[in-house]
Amino acid sequence: MPRSVARVDQGGRPPDVTVISVVPTSRRRAPYATASSARHARDSAREPVVVVTGNVHGDECTGVGACLRLAEELDEVLTAGTLHLYPSLNPEALERRTRRHPDEDVDLNRLFPGEVHGSPAERLVHATWTDISARRPDLVVDIHADAPGAIPYVLVDRAVALRGSERTRLEAECQRLAEATGLTVLQEYPDERYSRYRLDRSLTGAVLNRMQIPALTIEAGPRLVMDARAMDTVLHAVRGILASLQMLPGEPTPHPTQLPGAWRRDSGPRAGAAGVLIAMVQPGVAVHRGDVLAEVRTLGGGVLERIRAEGEGFVVSFVERAHVVSGVPVCTYGFAV
Numbered sequence: 001m002p003r004s005v006a007r008v009d010q011g012g013r014p015p016d017v018t019v020i021s022v023v024p025t026s027r028r029r030a031p032y033a034t035a036s037s038a039r040h041a042r043d044s045a046r047e048p049v050v051v052v053t054g055n056v057h058g059d060e061c062t063g064v065g066a067c068l069r070l071a072e073e074l075d076e077v078l079t080a081g082t083l084h085l086y087p088s089l090n091p092e093a094l095e096r097r098t099r100r101h102p103d104e105d106v107d108l109n110r111l112f113p114g115e116v117h118g119s120p121a122e123r124l125v126h127a128t129w130t131d132i133s134a135r136r137p138d139l140v141v142d143i144h145a146d147a148p149g150a151i152p153y154v155l156v157d158r159a160v161a162l163r164g165s166e167r168t169r170l171e172a173e174c175q176r177l178a179e180a181t182g183l184t185v186l187q188e189y190p191d192e193r194y195s196r197y198r199l200d201r202s203l204t205g206a207v208l209n210r211m212q213i214p215a216l217t218i219e220a221g222p223r224l225v226m227d228a229r230a231m232d233t234v235l236h237a238v239r240g241i242l243a244s245l246q247m248l249p250g251e252p253t254p255h256p257t258q259l260p261g262a263w264r265r266d267s268g269p270r271a272g273a274a275g276v277l278i279a280m281v282q283p284g285v286a287v288h289r290g291d292v293l294a295e296v297r298t299l300g301g302g303v304l305e306r307i308r309a310e311g312e313g314f315v316v317s318f319v320e321r322a323h324v325v326s327g328v329p330v331c332t333y334g335f336a337v
C-alpha cells in the first residue's frame with residue numbers, strides 16, 4: 001500500500017474532497033502493533049506534518065496536477081514526516097469550470113473555518129477545515145493560479161490576530177518557509193486592507209490566525225489549465241519546503257524566476273481612460289517609479305494614457321482584460337519594502 005487515499009465527508013454530497021497521504025517507506029509497517037512500531041509511532045509524532053491543498057478556486061487547476069504529481073514523485077523519496085495532499089477543495093467548481101462555489105456563487109476562500117450548520121458552501125468549508133485540523137499540521141500550503149504571464153510567487157499572510165513576540169515569531173517562521181520555496185516572496189496587503197478584504201478568512205489566513213501555525217499561498221501558472229511549467233514550479237517550491245523541514249534530502253534552491261528581495265503585493269495603478277490596454281513591460285522585470293507600465297490606446301492607435309509605476313518594484317501580472325475602463329487596476333504590483 002504505497003499511499004493512502006481518504007475522502008472528506010460533506011454530508012454524502014458528491015463529488016468528494018479527496019486526501020492523499022504520503023509517509024516514508026520506512027513507516028509502512030504491518031497493520032498490527034508491535035513494541036517497535038509503537039515506539040516508532042511515538043517518534044514519528046514529532047516529525048513534521050505538512051498539508052498541501054489545491055483548487056479552492058475551481059478555475060485554478062495548477063494545485064490539482066501538482067498534488068497528483070507530488071503523490072507519485074515523493075512516494076518513494078520522503079524520508080520523514082507526513083504529507084497530506086488535497087488536490088481539490090472545490091471539486092464541483094472544478095467540474096463546472098468556475099471559480100466560486102457553483103450553488104451559491106461565493107468565494108470559498110473567504111469562508112474559513114466555515115459553519116457546521118451553514119449553507120452548502122459553508123458546510124463544505126467546515127468539513128475541509130475539520131479534516132485538515134484533525135491531521136494536526138505544522139504547515140499548510142495552498143496552491144493557486146494567477147493571470148496568464150504572471151510570475152510565480154509565494155504569498156505570506158498577516159498574523160493580524162496575534163500580538164507582540166507571538167506574531168513576530170510566527171511571521172518569521174512563515175518568511176523562512178516562504179524563502180525555502182525558492183520563489184519570489186511577496187508580503188500580503190497591509191493589515192487594515194488584509195482584514196477588510198477578509199483574507200484572514202482565506203484558508204491560509206485562517207490557518208495562520210486560528211491554528212496559529214505557518215501557512216503559505218503559492219501562485220503559479222494561468223487559470224483553467226494544468227500547465228506543465230506551473231506544476232514544475234510548484235514541485236520545486238514544495239520540495240524546497242520539505243527539504244528545509246528535513247522531510248527530503250538536499251537543500252532548498254532558488255527558482256530561475258526568483259526576484260530576491262523584500263516585496264509587498266498591491267493593486268497596480270488604475271486606468272484613467274477607457275481603451276485597449278497595451279503592456280509595455282514584462283512581469284517580473286524590475287521597474288522604477290515613473291517608468292511606463294502600460295498604455296491605453298484607441299483602436300486607431302492614439303495614446304490616451306501612459307500608466308506609470310508608482311514605486312520601485314515589478315509587475316506581478318497584468319489584468320486579464322484587453323480593454324479597460326476608467327478605475328480598473330491594470331496590474332498586480334510588487335512594491336519594494
Ligand SMILES: [Zn+2]
Pocket residue numbers: 057060144145
Ligand atoms: Zn486563487
